[in-house]
Amino acid sequence: MDREPGLSVRLKLTLSYAGFLMLAGVVLLAAMWVLLLRHTHIGVIIIVRSHTDLLRDFGPDTALVLAFLLVFGLVGGWILAGSMLAPLQRITEATRLASSGSLSHRIRLPGREDEFRELADAFDTMLARLEAHVAEQRRFAANASHELRTPLAVSKALLDVARTDPSQDAAQVIDRLHAVNTRAIDLTEALLVLSRAEQASFTREPVDLSLLVEEATETLLPLAERRGVTLDASGDVAPALGSAPLLLQMTTNLVHNAVVHNLPGRGTVWVSTGARPGAMWLTVENTGERIAPELAATLTEPFQRGAERVHAHRTGVGLGLAIVASIVRAHDGSLTLTPRTAGGLRVTVELPAAAATARGRPGGGGPGRPLSG
Numbered sequence: 343m344d345r346e347p348g349l350s351v352r353l354k355l356t357l358s359y360a361g362f363l364m365l366a367g368v369v370l371l372a373a374m375w376v377l378l379l380r381h382t383h384i385g386v387i388i389i390v391r392s393h394t395d396l397l398r399d400f401g402p403d404t405a406l407v408l409a410f411l412l413v414f415g416l417v418g419g420w421i422l423a424g425s426m427l428a429p430l431q432r433i434t435e436a437t438r439l440a441s442s443g444s445l446s447h448r449i450r451l452p453g454r455e456d457e458f459r460e461l462a463d464a465f466d467t468m469l470a471r472l473e474a475h476v477a478e479q480r481r482f483a484a485n486a487s488h489e490l491r492t493p494l495a496v497s498k499a500l501l502d503v504a505r506t507d508p509s510q511d512a513a514q515v516i517d518r519l520h521a522v523n524t525r526a527i528d529l530t531e532a533l534l535v536l537s538r539a540e541q542a543s544f545t546r547e548p549v550d551l552s553l554l555v556e557e558a559t560e561t562l563l564p565l566a567e568r569r570g571v572t573l574d575a576s577g578d579v580a581p582a583l584g585s586a587p588l589l590l591q592m593t594t595n596l597v598h599n600a601v602v603h604n605l606p607g608r609g610t611v612w613v614s615t616g617a618r619p620g621a622m623w624l625t626v627e628n629t630g631e632r633i634a635p636e637l638a639a640t641l642t643e644p645f646q647r648g649a650e651r652v653h654a655h656r657t658g659v660g661l662g663l664a665i666v667a668s669i670v671r672a673h674d675g676s677l678t679l680t681p682r683t684a685g686g687l688r689v690t691v692e693l694p695a696a697a698a699t700a701r702g703r704p705g706g707g708g709p710g711r712p713l714s715g
Contacts, residue, residue, distance in 0.1 A: 355426070359419030360412060367411040429458035433465060445473040481643075493526040532661040535591060544585035544672070548696045551580040551589060551624050552615045558594040559613060562601055570607035573597070577615035580622035581696040584673040592669040593624065595662040596689055600628035604686070623692045630686035638679045638687065642667040666691070 429451050436449045448469060451462035497519055504515045559575045566573050582589065600611040612627045642663045663679075666689075670677045675693035682688055 353423075355423035356416060356419035359422060360415030363411050363415035363419075429462065433458070433462055436465060436469075440469060440472075445469055445476060478643075490526065490529060493522045493529070496522045497526075529661075532665060535588075535665055544588060546583050547586065549582050549584055549586045549589050551582055551593070551622060551693075552577055554586070554590045554593045555597075555613050555615055555624070557590060558597045561594065562597050565598070566601050566611070569601060569604065569609070571601050571604050571609040571611060573601070573611050573613070575613045577613075578617060580615040580617050580624065582622050582673070582693045583696040584693065588669045588672070592666050592691070595666050596624075596626040596691075599662050600626050600687070600689075604628050604630045617695055620695055621692055622695045623690060625688065625690045627682065627688040628686045629682075629684070632685045633681040633687055635681055638681050641679055641687075642677065663689075 432449055432451060436447060439447055448466045449462040450466065451459050453459060500515055500519055500522070504510050504512070555575055555577065559573050563573060597611065597613060600613075601609075604611065609629045611629075612625070614625045616623055667677050670691055670693070673693050675691060678690045678692075680688045680690070
């Protein structure tokens with residue numbers, strides 16, 4: 343924004359201090375003058391003098407006092423204003439550095455709490471969050487580029503082989519290209535869902551999460567049966583306010599991850615919902631390999647699948663829990679990942695409840711409904 347040049351805040355404060363000091367001096371001298379004249383009229387002063395005599399006697403001294411107050415106010419005001427505005431100068435310098443792209447510095451203003459230090463602490467907090475966000479976005483861009491590059495490179499290699507080797511089975515090449523292309527499409531769609539969730543560009547409406555659980559578990563039932571995993575869905579009505587497609591995506595991702603990262607042939611997934619005053623919750627818990635707490639804390643990062651679980655079978659695009667975390671944030675909720683002592687993971691989503699009072703619905707599923715065995 344273009345602005346016309348003006349006086350600095352320090353100079354304004356200096357003039358304000360000096361002007362106030364001068365005004366106080368004038369008021370003080372005027373009061374003394376009035377008192378002196380009053381005492382002259384009532385005979386308190388022995389030797390009566392005219393107003394002209396009083397002005398001649400006290401005028402020069404008054405001018406000297408006012409001149410001294412003016413100089414003293416300017417010098418003292420300049421020093422005081424500089425001292426008071428020193429923290430603001432540090433904040434301004436930090437702002438310039440941040441605007442040039444440097445987010446690693448901090449103001450760390452010393453001293454006791456006041457308005458300037460509160461502003462500096464808030465600015466430091468903002469810089470820390472921006473730095474973490476930028477670093478996360480850079481990692482995400484690098485990982486996304488790598489993940490997108492892989493299917494493209496595989497497709498190119500398959501086409502090169504097919505072109506240089508006429509004896510290559512065309513049907514086999516087509517099948518492999520179809521699989522690679524499907525994976526690239528899945529990854530692109532996942533990136534689009536993640537971007538939409540992070541932007542929170544959706545219409546909020548009442549959503550019963552228990553209905554979404556039923557839909558997700560029914561959709562993933564064939565996958566669970568193929569892997570020999572039992573799905574156990576239970577819970578009560580859980581009315582939330584948000585986007586039904588995004589919340590369904592969140593629920594489906596959680597159940598899908600719980601099925602895929604499980605014990606083949608003998609695994610179990612428990613899905614439950616519930617509500618309490620002001621909030622509702624969804625819990626997805628599964629059996630599986632033991633997960634270290636420090637690893638569980640990183641599973642919501644994009645393209646983070648977990649060490650042993652990736653090498654055993656490469657499934658998904660590594661954005662399942664990252665999408666879940668973004669959807670939960672967009673709905674002002676919280677996501678908690680807790681490793682189970684016996685192995686596997688417990689994921690809890692808590693969202694603000696819808697304003698409407700939860701009421702039972704006919705035909706709702708009761709607790710402990712095994713969907714596959």
